[in-house]
Amino acid sequence: MDPLQTTRQLAAELFPQAVWVILSGSVLTSARTAGSDLDIVVLLPDGSTGAPRRESLRYDGWPVELFVHDQASLAHYLAMDLPGRRPVLHRMVALGTVVTGDAAGTQAAARRTLQAGPAPLDQAEQDTIRYALTDLLDDLAHAPDGEQAVVATYAWLRTAEATLNFRNHWIGNGKWLLRELRDLDPAYADRWLAARGSTPAIRGLAEEVLTLAGGPLFAGYRVAGERG
Structure with missing residues (x-):
């Protein structure tokens, strides 16, 4: 069944009181695969029971991920996206x-946030990544x-995140890490992919981003601890 039709049916059955319902994810794009699920964000009226919550279920043959909010919880979780620089919601x-419903204002605000990019890293954040x-x-x-293979894989991933961070771009988890790299610089994304499994190539990319950030950092790095 068409994912939009399924989502409308689900919304009518499970969330007739919803202010709006949004279907998101790769299921509506060229990146759709046989394993794509329905990522559905639901905004309920303030004071509704059952919000906020995340719930996984199957509906009409589809795997479904529900993200259910009221206005206050939606604002809270949107704000939580920003410090980690991973704007999932x-x-x-x-x-x-x-x-269903009218989400134009909420969507416009979210698009403005994505287009603006993350806040610049402060010095402590830069030093920690370096x-x-x-x-x-x-x-x-x-x-x-x-x-070495484990360390190389970990360094490969952290290099991608560092590149995005130091170039003041959003970062992502899983497949979104590559998607954000491609959005930043398709040629760099290709080089990063090609480096996978090659220790010298990974080292070269890591040294490249460290140079961009001011060079390696060991001596002099200091972080104050917290008292229990």
Whole structure:
């Protein structure tokens, strides 16, 4: 069944009181696969029971991920997207298709946030990323063969995140890490993909982003601890 039709049916059956319902995710794009699910954001009237919650279910043969909010919880979770620079809920709202109700204002605000990009990293955040990547490169140089592949994979992923962070771009989890790299710089994304499994190539990319950020950082790195 058509995913939009299924979502309308689900909304009418499970959320007749909804202010709006948005279908999001790859199911509506060229990235759709046989395993794509229905990512559905639901806004309920203030004071409704059952919000906020995330729920997984099957409906009419489809795997479904529900993200159910009222206005206060939606604002809260949208705000939680920003410090980690992973705007998952913003993307779902901004890029999804409204199947019932009027979400125009909410979608416009989410799109503005995505277009503006994340807040610049402060010095402490920059230093933490530089230190972590420097430490990984040290491990990569000295790890025994059995461990080197694990360290290399981890360094490969952290290099992508560091590149996005230092170029003031949103980052992402899983497939969204590659999608954000492609949005930032398709040629760099291709180089990053090609480096997978090659320790020298991963090291080269990591050193490249460290140079962009001011170079490796070890001596002098200091973080104050917290008292229990």
